[in-house]
Amino acid sequence: MEKIPKLHIEKLPEGLYLATSDDLPGLVVQGRTITETLEIARDIVSKLIEAKKERNQGD
Known part of the structure; x- marks a missing residue:
């Protein structure tokens, strides 16, 4: 099962x-719409988790 962290999303003045x-x-992460922001966040979350796993394997 995929684990999703809680996100705080705010609309910027821009x-x-x-x-x-x-x-x-x-x-x-930043996006033009909430949907785009969530899609980018999902991709980045998986990359951050993978990077953390790789660092932990090196210990």
Whole structure:
């Protein structure tokens, strides 16, 4: 099952949406719509989790 961190999404004055997460430090994404922002966040979340796994295997 895919685990999704809680996201905080806010609309910026420029009209873009910004998503961050306290659950996953380093997650900061922007999109033109909420849907686009969520899609980008999902992709970045998987990359951050994969990078974390790779770092942990090296220990």
